[in-house]
Amino acid sequence: MEHWGIGRAFAVFDAQDSGCRSWGVEHAGQRWFVKTAVQPSARAGLARAAALHAVVRHDAVVPLSMVLDGTDGPTLVYPWREGEVLNRATTAGSDRSALLRLQREPVQRAVRVVDQVLQAHRAVAAAGWVIGDLYDGCLLYDADSGRVSLIDLDEYRPGPFVLSSQRLPGSKRYMAPEEMVRGAVIDYRTSVFALGRVVQHLLDGPREWRGSAQQWAVVERATQPSPQRRYPGVAELVAAWEQACARA
Numbered sequence: 001m002e003h004w005g006i007g008r009a010f011a012v013f014d015a016q017d018s019g020c021r022s023w024g025v026e027h028a029g030q031r032w033f034v035k036t037a038v039q040p041s042a043r044a045g046l047a048r049a050a051a052l053h054a055v056v057r058h059d060a061v062v063p064l065s066m067v068l069d070g071t072d073g074p075t076l077v078y079p080w081r082e083g084e085v086l087n088r089a090t091t092a093g094s095d096r097s098a099l100l101r102l103q104r105e106p107v108q109r110a111v112r113v114v115d116q117v118l119q120a121h122r123a124v125a126a127a128g129w130v131i132g133d134l135y136d137g138c139l140l141y142d143a144d145s146g147r148v149s150l151i152d153l154d155e156y157r158p159g160p161f162v163l164s165s166q167r168l169p170g171s172k173r174y175m176a177p178e179e180m181v182r183g184a185v186i187d188y189r190t191s192v193f194a195l196g197r198v199v200q201h202l203l204d205g206p207r208e209w210r211g212s213a214q215q216w217a218v219v220e221r222a223t224q225p226s227p228q229r230r231y232p233g234v235a236e237l238v239a240a241w242e243q244a245c246a247r248a
Contacts, residue, residue: 004034004068004077018042018154024080031080032065036072043073045154050074052156055127060120062140062149081149083142087135099136100206101143107210109146110202111245113139116148117198118238121191125234130159131191133170136201160187173197177225189227192237196222196230199241212248215241 006012009023010031019042022035037043053064068075086099102110117139121131132155140149155169167180176193178184200219203211211219218240224230231237 004032004075006034009034018045018152020046020154033062033078033080034075035078036070036075038072040073042154046074046076048157049076049154051158052124052127052129052153056124056129058120058123060116060148060150061123061153062151081140081142081147082144083140083147083149085137085151086139086141087137094137096136098141099201102141102202103205103210105143107203110210112146113141113148114199114202114241115245117150117202118195118234118241120150121195121234122238124156125188125191128158129156130161130186130188131194132156132168134194134198135171135174136198137171139198157186159190160185162186173201176227178227185227187227188233189230191234192222192230192232193224193227195234195237212244214244214247218244 004025004027006021006023008025010026011024013022019037019039020035021038022033025032025034035046037046050064050067053061057063062078062081064076064078066077068077084098086096086102088095088098102113124131138150138152140151163179163182163184163186166182168175168186170179174194174197176190178186178190196219200223203209203215209216218237222230222237231240
């Protein structure tokens with residue numbers, strides 16, 4: 001752990017309310033992102049993230065390089081990726097300036113980000129996992145390259161499953177109605193809703209929707225309150241989005 005300790009950090013992220021602390025270190029000529037739990041409740045999330053990375057491979061999903069086990073639970077080590085989170089959410093509030101800059105760029109840049117996010121989640125769904133707590137703060141965007149990286153996937157879970165608590169963690173702006181109902185089934189249609197919200201927020205401009213009518217129709221179906229009225233799965237959502245983009 002001596003190479004990965006926070007004492008060697010060039011950047012520290014400790015103002016989140018997730019129960020975790022993260023930092024960046026340099027080791028063996030490379031930069032790395034290190035994440036550990038500072039509250040017992042966060043340990044299960046890190047274990048889930050490690051299990052997810054064991055079965056999901058996609059360029060937009062930052063690969064997990066190693067898991068360091070300790071008395072306080074697992075410490076996860078990822079390769080460092082450049083960029084800004086679209087929502088820098090901390091205990092002091094939310095800073096969406098990076099999202100606003102993306103929304104002010106030509107719409108095709110946002111569409112490329114959407115494509116990466118959707119393709120990554122097709123791989124997540126194919127591995128048998130459903131989305132949990134996906135929001136703009138999980139998107140690390142490098143404006144120079146146009147590359148987006150998915151981070152902080154600790155609440156993703158194998159699915160489907162029945163919600164045993166009052167609600168799942170997450171931002172209400174992105175959560176499907178069933179995520180706040182004990183006993184509800186959480187499945188790929190729940191993932192479709194979250195992805196629909198991501199698409200909507202990425203293509204919303206400061207004043208109005210910037211995509212085509214066909215693209216908006218995909219968002220409307222994906223974010224229906226009733227799960228039965230949404231796309232049945234992520235693959236179907238991706239196919240509909242690709243068709244809408246081809247017509248735009």
